[in-house]
Amino acid sequence: CDLVLTKGVLENMKLSTLLPFLHTAFIVAFSFLTPFHRPAKVSIPSRHIALPGSTDSGGDIDKADTRTAVVIGNGMVGHKFIETLIDDDSDNDWNIVTFCEEDKAAYNRMRLTEYFKDRNPSSISMSGEYLDNGLTAWYEDAIAAGKVAIHVGDKATKIDTEKKVVISEEGREVEYDVAVLATGSYPFVPPIKGSDKTPGVFVYRTIDDLEAMIAFQEKHGVTSAAVIGGGLLGLEAAKAAYDLGMDAHIMEFAPILMCRQIDSAGNALLSGMIESLGLHVHCDARVSEVVVSGDEDKRVEGLRFTTHSAGASEEDLMASERVLDVGMIIVSAGIRPRDEVAKDSGIEVHPRGGVPVDDLLQTSDPSVYAIGEVALHSGMIYGLVAPGYDMAKKLAKNLISGASSPLLVEGSGQETDDTTSEVF
DSSP, rough: OOOOOOOOHHOOOHHHHHHHHHHHHHHOOOSSOOOOOOOOOOOOOOBBBOTTTTOOOOOOOTTTTOOOOEEOOOHHHHHHHHHHHHHHHHTOEEEEEEEEEESSSSSOOOOOOOOGOOOOOOBBBBBSOTTTTTTTTHHHHHHHHSEEEEHHHHHHHHEEETTTEETTTSOOOOOOEEEEEOEEEOOOOOOOTTTOTTTEEEOOOHHHHHHHHHHHHHHTTTTTTEEESSHHHHHHHHHHHHHTOEEEEEEESSSSSSTTOOOOOHHHHHHHHHHHOOOOOOOOOOEEEEEEETTTTTOOEEEEEOOOOTTTOOOHHHHTEEEEESSSSEOOOEEEEHHHHHHHTTOOTTTTTSSSEEETBSSSSSTTTEEEGGGETTTTTTOHHHHHHHHHHHHHHHHHHHSOOOOOOOOSSSSSSSOOOOOO
């Protein structure tokens, strides 16, 4: 489900009005009981799909009297843009080429925990059951209709804004009339001693991340895990560890969980609900070190932290130091915009991250737009899915209408001080 609450509403919520919100957050992060019927698991190798007559290094669609939009990124927001442009383009004025870095078309990252129910990626697909080529029937139909070309498993790396060509990791060069940056975000990993490239340290962002966690746990028989981050994704990561049969610890720097969404009274209720399931909540936690085993594997065997409290002395902090006996660490401490394509292409990027856009979602290059978590609009990185979808739909409609009466994006997202959000 999508949880959409504006910053102002969240800041003014009291416990009486908070209960429904907590119930929704709880369901999102800890939905254990409802059985789901899903299709059988399918094998999904990486492939590249283009329209008939395309070339491996050139434009993928060659149709007269049409314009081409190249979508860089095939995540939730990129897919919503493609879907809207196809649905609303009744005159067939637009063709779409999209680069999908992963080996399967768009899926819903907000529902990653559902993957553990049957380990079937189709259960979280944005467009139906996956085929062996990583696409769905929806994409196959769009390809057959001459509306879309999709490169699965290939990453766009640069935009030549002078030639109006998008260049990919595998050497494809695709001409565009409009390029759309929908590259999303990447997990922020705090600089913690011992965490760099240590086996057993994972981020929680993609299906591949989940598969790596599963394989590591099965190989090493891991029975306990710590999640760094107590936002909504952190709670989902803890749920993932729980689903894998591990004892789960949630490490939150702030005094309360989900500190951008709830107050202290709400935290007391939410923490109680989580701990009643057997999970462990550590707020005011200052993680200092990933403890690495002394054997040749050099993998995670613990997490060192102290508990901070207001007015505590240095001696008190030292006395609170503990080492959790955990064999896996999952980092879910926020996100950062993936703006490297813009940066490498000479498009303006904010010093603290994100691609600045105007109310029409145009970047510093008028033929390049940005939507979703990579876009910095009115000084904000929007940390909820709804504003990203709003961007995608309004941009698609503006391109179709020729912006004669453009739809403007309004500030409706979540303000961030460090381009980091723990909600999306």
